[in-house]
Amino acid sequence: MLELQHVRKAFGDVQVLRDISLSVNRGDVVTLLGASGSGKTTLLRCAGFLNRADAGTVVLDGESYDLQSASRNDVLRYRRQIGFVFQNFNLFGNKTALQNVTAGLIIPRKMDRSQAEKIGLQALEKVGMLDRKDYYPSKLSGGQQQRVAIARAIALNPKVIFFDEPTSALDPQLTGEVLNVMKQLADEGTTMIVVTHEMAFARQVATKVVLMQDGVVIEESDPKTFFENPADPRTAAFIRHAQWSAEEESQEARI
Amino acid sequence: MDERIVAELIDAFPKLIRPAFMMTIPLTALSFSIGLILALITALVQIAKIPVLRQLARFYIWIIRCTPMIVQLFVVYFGLPNVGIRLSSFPSAVLVFSVSVGAYCSETIRAAIESVPAGQLDAAYCTGFTFPQAMFRIIIPQACSMAFPPLSNSLIGLVKDTSLAYSVALVEVLATAQRIAARTYDYFWLYLEAAFVYLIICSVLTIIQRRAEKFLERRR
Ligand SMILES: Nc1ncnc2c1ncn2[C@@H]1O[C@H](COP(=O)(O)OP(=O)(O)OP(=O)(O)O)[C@@H](O)[C@H]1O
Ligand SMILES: [Mg+2]
Numbered sequence: 001m002l003e004l005q006h007v008r009k010a011f012g013d014v015q016v017l018r019d020i021s022l023s024v025n026r027g028d029v030v031t032l033l034g035a036s037g038s039g040k041t042t043l044l045r046c047a048g049f050l051n052r053a054d055a056g057t058v059v060l061d062g063e064s065y066d067l068q069s070a071s072r073n074d075v076l077r078y079r080r081q082i083g084f085v086f087q088n089f090n091l092f093g094n095k096t097a098l099q100n101v102t103a104g105l106i107i108p109r110k111m112d113r114s115q116a117e118k119i120g121l122q123a124l125e126k127v128g129m130l131d132r133k134d135y136y137p138s139k140l141s142g143g144q145q146q147r148v149a150i151a152r153a154i155a156l157n158p159k160v161i162f163f164d165e166p167t168s169a170l171d172p173q174l175t176g177e178v179l180n181v182m183k184q185l186a187d188e189g190t191t192m193i194v195v196t197h198e199m200a201f202a203r204q205v206a207t208k209v210v211l212m213q214d215g216v217v218i219e220e221s222d223p224k225t226f227f228e229n230p231a232d233p234r235t236a237a238f239i240r241h242a243q244w245s246a247e248e249e250s251q252e253a254r255i
Numbered sequence: 256m257d258e259r260i261v262a263e264l265i266d267a268f269p270k271l272i273r274p275a276f277m278m279t280i281p282l283t284a285l286s287f288s289i290g291l292i293l294a295l296i297t298a299l300v301q302i303a304k305i306p307v308l309r310q311l312a313r314f315y316i317w318i319i320r321c322t323p324m325i326v327q328l329f330v331v332y333f334g335l336p337n338v339g340i341r342l343s344s345f346p347s348a349v350l351v352f353s354v355s356v357g358a359y360c361s362e363t364i365r366a367a368i369e370s371v372p373a374g375q376l377d378a379a380y381c382t383g384f385t386f387p388q389a390m391f392r393i394i395i396p397q398a399c400s401m402a403f404p405p406l407s408n409s410l411i412g413l414v415k416d417t418s419l420a421y422s423v424a425l426v427e428v429l430a431t432a433q434r435i436a437a438r439t440y441d442y443f444w445l446y447l448e449a450a451f452v453y454l455i456i457c458s459v460l461t462i463i464q465r466r467a468e469k470f471l472e473r474r475r
Contacts, residue, residue, distance in 0.1 A: 050377050084381035090374035094396045104382035
């Protein structure tokens with residue numbers, strides 16, 4: 001349903017993405033893993049046209065868009081079919097929780113307010129934020145802001161939602177509430193591409209796990225194979241390292 | 256201060272208030288409005304990095320900020336007739352003041368727009384917004400509350416700067432005080448009274464500014 005083909009991107013003379021291809025079926029939850037600086041954010045941003053790639057194509061429901069040279073109108077049409085959840089939420093500071101969720105329906109899609117609010121309230125209810133609907137973002141905790149940001153994405157009924165480390169900016173106590181919402185979306189069959197460092201999420205929720213290193217995909221498999229029987233020796237090393245850091249972290253938390 | 260002067264000042268007060276309402280305030284309001292539009296355009300041209308226009312904007316800001324306003328007034332009012340452009344006092348003043356507000360406030364507006372986290376623009380794009388929709392519905396409203404205090408400063412500054420138009424034969428508060436004083440020789444008292452008129456206008460603006468800031472504060 002969504003396919004990224006031969007994506008390349010360099011910043012100056014750093015070749016961040018060398019030749020990345022990735023395909024996502026309807027209902028898939030793809031988790032994208034990789035060390036810091038391996039280009040995960042860059043890939044998602046290119047897939048959302050927030051950065052222009054140097055080469056590559058994205059195909060959404062059979063329609064293909066050139067990641068380097070798609071026209072403004074094509075980009076707009078493509079973006080209106082996707083959702084994006086950012087590491088630092090990026091809620092609109094001048095709008096309440098509900099207005100954040102309805103803005104995408106009312107302003108670009110010209111839906112009338114009452115209908116948009118009905119959809120917005122449903123979305124907020126789904127993420128457990130109905131009781132905070134009239135709060136401005138500055139009055140919400142990080143976890144609450146992220147849940148509103150997720151509601152903002154799902155209210156638009158996108159074909160696929162990109163998540164870029166949705167819990168990395170959150171305290172460990174707040175991570176759970178966001179992951180639970182994402183798990184619920186996965187159970188409902190939402191198609192998602194999730195960049196994360198949460199191994200447990202990758203293991204339990206993903207239908208496919210992808211590991212990036214040095215600008216290429218080095219492993220792409222179902223979670224069971226990925227964690228128990230990876231094809232590439234670098235994958236096993238990555239998993240060991242991730243487990244080790246997780247233990248370090250939980251030890252630090254205990255101290 | 257004897258009774259004669261008191262009587263004279265009381266007599267002069269409405270004569271000074273009149274040009275304040277007929278000249279200073281309309282001149283300020285008109286120039287500031289045109290100036291803000293200029294400022295917004297100049298700021299957006301730079302933020303959207305539109306080639307040519309962007310350099311033009313930098314050039315315009317450079318010229319205006321680095322030359323004295325009274326010289327600009329002289330160039331427009333006394334100088335332009337030499338090249339066949341004849342503007343009377345009021346249009347000359349409006350031209351110079353709005354162009355000046357445009358240059359100074361564009362920097363204020365640009366800084367305010369840039370202070371809104373760039374991630375919100377990304378989020379707006381990914382919610383389906385076009386660039387103008389994102390700017391006018393998300394970014395600029397937040398930039399406005401950020402820019403409000405410095406813009407109020409510029410407005411109050413402009414009220415006082417309009418007195419410079421005295422030099423291009425505009426009959427405003429200062430010129431009126433000058434005329435009355437020329438008859439009675441009470442320059443000291445009449446200039447003080449003129450200052451008092453500016454003080455009133457600017458104080459009212461300051462009070463409005465405080466109220467508005469409180470209002471903006473609540474919506475965040
Ligand atoms: N706008 C930019 N300009 C220059 N270099 C950039 C830019 N954005 C990213 N990079 C570089 O590209 C590389 C990949 O960055 P990216 O943010 O995609 O990594 P990441 O996999 O998301 O890492 P993390 O797990 O830390 O978020 C890094 O070396 C980074 O320094
Ligand atoms: Mg990243």
